[in-house]
Structure formats: C-alpha cells, structure tokens
Amino acid sequence: MSERNSGTELDVGWILKVNVNQPAVLRRADQIQTRRTVKKEWQAAWLLRAVTCIDLTTLSGDDTPSNIHRLCYKAKQPIRDDLLQRLNVKDLGITTGAVCVYPARVHDAVCALKEAGCSIPVASVATGFPAGQTPLKTRLEEVRLAVEDGASEIDIVINRTLVLTGQWEALYKEICQFRKACGDVHMKAILATGELGSFTNVYRASLVAMMAGSDFIKTSTGKESVNATYPVALVMVRAIRDFYWKLYKVGLQTSGGGSAVPRKLSCGSLIIGGVGDEWLNSDLFRLW
Known part of the structure; x- marks a missing residue:
C-alpha cells in the first residue's frame, strides 16, 4: 500500500464552500464514458490491470472456513492458466488486490493465504457494516478485533445521518477514532453515496473522510439500492485531486455496479483523466 494519509485538522470553511454543479457533473461523466474508450489489445491489458485492483469479496451470512x-486460492490465481499463457503473462504473478471478508472470517483468510504462500492483503468490513447504526x-x-486477527485493511462505514444533517465536526471526530483504532493498518472509508442525497454531500463527506485520515474513500457498501455510479465516482475523484494538491494522496475504490467490462474500462479513463495514471495500481485504486 501507499504511504499513510496522516490526516489534517478539520477545515469546515473548505467543506462548506463546496457546491457541486450536478448538470455539469452529469455532462462530464457522459463525455468521458463515450469519448474515452480503450480499444483492441489495450482492453486486455487494462482488464489484467483491473484484476490486480479487485478486492475479491464474500460478505454472506453462510460464509464458512471452506468458502474463505x-x-x-481464487485470489492467488484469478485467471486460468491457459488464458495467461495465451496472453504471455503467466510470469507476471497476477493476483487480486485483496481479499475482503467479515471480521469473524479474518483469521480464516489470513491462515488460508499463508497456507497458499502469498501476501495478498486481507481487508475486513467493520463499524457495523453495512448500515453503521450500531453504538460507537x-x-x-469491531475494528480492533479485526486488526488483532490479522486484517491489514479496514473498511469502515461512515454515519450517513451525520452527513445528511450537516454534522461535519461530529463525522470528523468519529472517523478519527476509527483511524486510531486501526493502528498501523490502512483504513478505507465507505461513504455509501447512494444514501447521501446529493453530489455536494458526496464531495463534502469525501473531504471529511480524507481530513480524518482515510487512506481510501470508497463509493458504496454494495448493499444500497443505488451503489457506485460514474458521476459519483467523478465527484470523488475531483475531491481526491483537490485534497492531493493541498495535502496527501488518497486512493479510490468503486463498489457495486462495477462488474461489467465496459464500466471497468471507463473507470480506467476516469482515473487517468482525473488524477493521473499513477493511481492505476492496487495501492491507490480498487474495484469490488
């Protein structure tokens, strides 16, 4: 993973100054998707890169040690041998970016990956995923227990109520506590953008999460009725760019609604156009 985001003091003035022009965002998102396409052999190259940025995930009520x-093992070898040979990339050691599980299954994942002889990170959702409505x-x-069991990434969910009611200082303080509980492991803040009400709220919540020390901001839990959309990802990329120009480099993860190949190709164009191709690696970009 990239260097940690050490966070900064809450800048309420910066947050309240933001007002996102929704029609302009929708127009720009449409332009990028229709005009910036990846073609021919470059599609295969980008899709291989996309595989290395995937958080291979299971978040089911019937998860068992054998499922994990x-x-x-799928994360260690996500692409069939014959396809790797045909593409002449068998020696690249392609794996997924991480394995993502519930806190109760972290120990199983850590043991399985150790047995498989690979160092793929184990990410764990926490903080009352997906609703975030349990007591602080x-x-x-939950964060501390997942870290103790060996998780190297923690995916927190923010309190959407604090966003919808404009309680930015309370949101900042809460995320700071999660960041402290994570210790040395990376923290990814899930914004659940489909429940935030507006692009302005998405941008403001992105800023607060980054100010509080999030190493990634993530679109969705995958459990909302509306998950990752291209316009929302564009707003978050702009927030990441603005935060980077002033302070630190933070990663982006798109979750839910991103399984189709064209959407994955469009994500590559979005990242390159928004923040640059240095973000096109698992340290700063993830897909779920």
Whole structure:
C-alpha cells in the first residue's frame, strides 16, 4: 500500500464552500464514458490491470472456513492458466488486490493465504457494516478485533445521518477514532453515496473522510439500492485531486455496479483523466 494519509485538522470553511454543479457533473461523466474508450489489445491489458485492483469479496451470512479457503486460492490465481499463457503473462504473478471478508472470517483468510504462500492483503468490513447504526463503542471494538486477527485493511462505514444533517465536526471526530483504532493498518472509508442525497454531500463527506485520515474513500457498501455510479465516482475523484494538491494522496475504490467490462474500462479513463495514471495500481485504486 501507499504511504499513510496522516490526516489534517478539520477545515469546515473548505467543506462548506463546496457546491457541486450536478448538470455539469452529469455532462462530464457522459463525455468521458463515450469519448474515452480503450480499444483492441489495450482492453486486455487494462482488464489484467483491473484484476490486480479487485478486492475479491464474500460478505454472506453462510460464509464458512471452506468458502474463505476457496476464495483465497481464487485470489492467488484469478485467471486460468491457459488464458495467461495465451496472453504471455503467466510470469507476471497476477493476483487480486485483496481479499475482503467479515471480521469473524479474518483469521480464516489470513491462515488460508499463508497456507497458499502469498501476501495478498486481507481487508475486513467493520463499524457495523453495512448500515453503521450500531453504538460507537461496538463499532470501535469491531475494528480492533479485526486488526488483532490479522486484517491489514479496514473498511469502515461512515454515519450517513451525520452527513445528511450537516454534522461535519461530529463525522470528523468519529472517523478519527476509527483511524486510531486501526493502528498501523490502512483504513478505507465507505461513504455509501447512494444514501447521501446529493453530489455536494458526496464531495463534502469525501473531504471529511480524507481530513480524518482515510487512506481510501470508497463509493458504496454494495448493499444500497443505488451503489457506485460514474458521476459519483467523478465527484470523488475531483475531491481526491483537490485534497492531493493541498495535502496527501488518497486512493479510490468503486463498489457495486462495477462488474461489467465496459464500466471497468471507463473507470480506467476516469482515473487517468482525473488524477493521473499513477493511481492505476492496487495501492491507490480498487474495484469490488
């Protein structure tokens, strides 16, 4: 992973100054998707890169140690041998970017990956995923337990109520507590953008999460009725760019609604156009 985002003091003035022009965002998103396409052999190259940025995930109520074991071996070898040979990339050691599981399954994933002889990161959702409506003390303890069991990335969910009611200082303080509970492991803040009400709220929540020390900002839990959309990702990329120009480099993860090949290709164009191709690696870009 990239260098940690150490965060900064809350800048309420910067946050309240933001007002996103929704029609302009929608027009720009449409332009990027229709005009910036990846063609021919470059499609295969980008899709291979996209595989290395995937958080291979299982978040089901019937997860078992054997399910996690199979998932981890899939993460180690996500593409069939014959396809790798035909593309002449068998020696590249292509794996997924991470394995993502519930806190109760972190230990299983860590053991399975160790057995498989690979160092793929284990990410764990926490803080009352997906709704984030459990008491703060419980959410903090969930983070600590996942870290103790070996998770190297923690995916927190923010309190959407604080965004919808404009309680930016309370949101900042809460995320700072999650960041402290994570210790040395990277923290990814899930914004659940489909429940934030407006592009302006998405941008403001992105800023608060980055100010509080999030190493990634993530579109969705995958459980909302509306998950990752291209315009929302564009707003978040702009927030990442603006934060980078002033302070630190933060990653982006798109979650939910991103399984189709054209959408993955469009994501590459979005990242390159928004913040640059240095973001096109698993340290700063993830897909789910």
